Amino acid sequence: MSTAAVALFLPMTAGVALAQSSGFAIEIGPGTDPYSSTRIGARVFGTATDPAASFVRGCQGAMIPEASGAAFEVTDRMETLAFTAAGEGLRSLVVGSPNGLYQCALADDEGFVSTQLAGVAPGRYTVWLGGEEGSTIDARLFASERAVSAMELFGLNVARLGEPRAGRFVFAASAETGRQDLVQDGVLYANTEMRPLAPESCWGYSQFDAADAVLTLDEDGDDFSIFAMSDRDLVMAVVDPSGQVHCNDDVYQLNPGVTLTGAAGDYQIFVGGYGQGGDGSTYDLYTSVGAPAFSNAIVDLDGAPRAGTISFDLSDAGQGQLLATGPVHAFDPVNLLPMSSDCRGYTDLSAPDLVMTLDAAEPMISLYARSETDLVMAVRAPDGSWSCNDDSFELNPGLSFTDAQPGEYLVYVGAYMSDVTGEYNLYASMGSPNWGGAVPAGGSMAPDSLNVTAEPTVGTLSFGPDTLLDPRIIFDIEASTTEAFGMGTGCAGFISPSQPDLVIDAQSGLPQLMIYMVGDVDSTLAVVGPDGQIYCNDDFEQLNPGVMIPNPQPGPYAVFAGSYGGDGGLATLGVTIASPQWVMDREH
16 A cells, blocks of 8 residues: 655744644644744655546646645635645645645646645645656645745756846946946846845845846956846846856945956846835846946046145144035945945046145044035045045044055045035045034025124224234123024024124135134134124034134124023133134233
């Protein structure tokens, strides 16, 4: 007599009863976690004795005896229930439902077979596996909410793939021509999990009956990239000629790309969606030399810098040397620069914004920029290494270089979002960035509530390049309940808006104007220039405020002194073009 048995080999759900079919059934129900579907695995052994056609007309092969079917007890209604089997010589699978109906699914030439039921009612479902008459069945059987793919059981067999859906292509990209278009408006298929390709790095869904495209390299070459773009969140997998799988999700926004060693051979490309389902979405597929060229822009490191070439000035860099003021250009992705790190944001790659030269090695220098726009910055050091930054201080970028080598520093300034406009001030300093002395280009305008034309409380003083001694004025900060918060960037505390405390008449030719204050209380400053722009600071040095204005316009600068708490108190205000003297002798 022929016998058959069902034996557990891989239970995937805790708390599920497992037993042989003789008087027992394996319980299965819908998963409680929407991100982890139910799956139960079993091993089926037996001899194929009963004609498959006696179960379902037209079904092929012979089945294990009817009494030895694998029984599954569905405990609650399931939206879908799939039965998947794989084994050498397997020809068919039959499912019997509680309502007495049977259905047959035929296996492929690898011995893989799968069928899926929809709207599954509770009750007992029995599965029989079949092969050639008299053959021994030894197969894996899965009951699951989602069908198990052949790729998950056997791995991806490139030799069994059909013709690529979007065609075959020969690599022809170069550094001179930029990227090569492979597919435009390709139809996105996102049906089967990509995870089995490489569980640690592949996620999302694609379709694996064929590759979306095949790219051929005729000979070994430089590193190159394959990447895709779409309005939908894409994923990608590439199988290289050695069979190694390379996966990516979001290398640039929601678009995937992989960078590969240029080995000759065929590259199988699978484009998919992070979420399941095609929904009519399309994608564009490209290749390029080096990093993914998500823009057609050509990087020209030798282009004439837009703001020129400027030398690092040791005398100015102590408080922050203003290198350049310029417009923000933000239309090429920063990560197209030849750097190893991932840098977000956009700039103009046709040339650097500025080249700064350093004549001698320094222990540490910094490059940093301020703007009303959310900036990013990338810098190439003299040794060819790249660095990038987004938000070092608020929304402003800054980079520090220890053991800074002499030579040229190529500086690219851009914005975090594409196609935004604005202006930036770019600075260099010894040591760390001097954010307190940096002001945004095109800064805030003073509100009408500040009466800048009123007679100042203390008086007016003239200050220019020929001023022999830096002025230092001792006076009382008036108590106030008028908030400076919101008047402009960096404005804080409480000031008296009806009249300035002091007016500084700046003469032409000043490289910078530094106004600072030491108070007996936590002090704050607001300075309004002759063009109506307001400059504010709270804590430049500990609790002492300072405002540094590079290349100041000649004319009156109205100074409103205040305290953070509004209480007022004694203070000493200084004006200089050099380093502030924070410790002041008030008796002189």
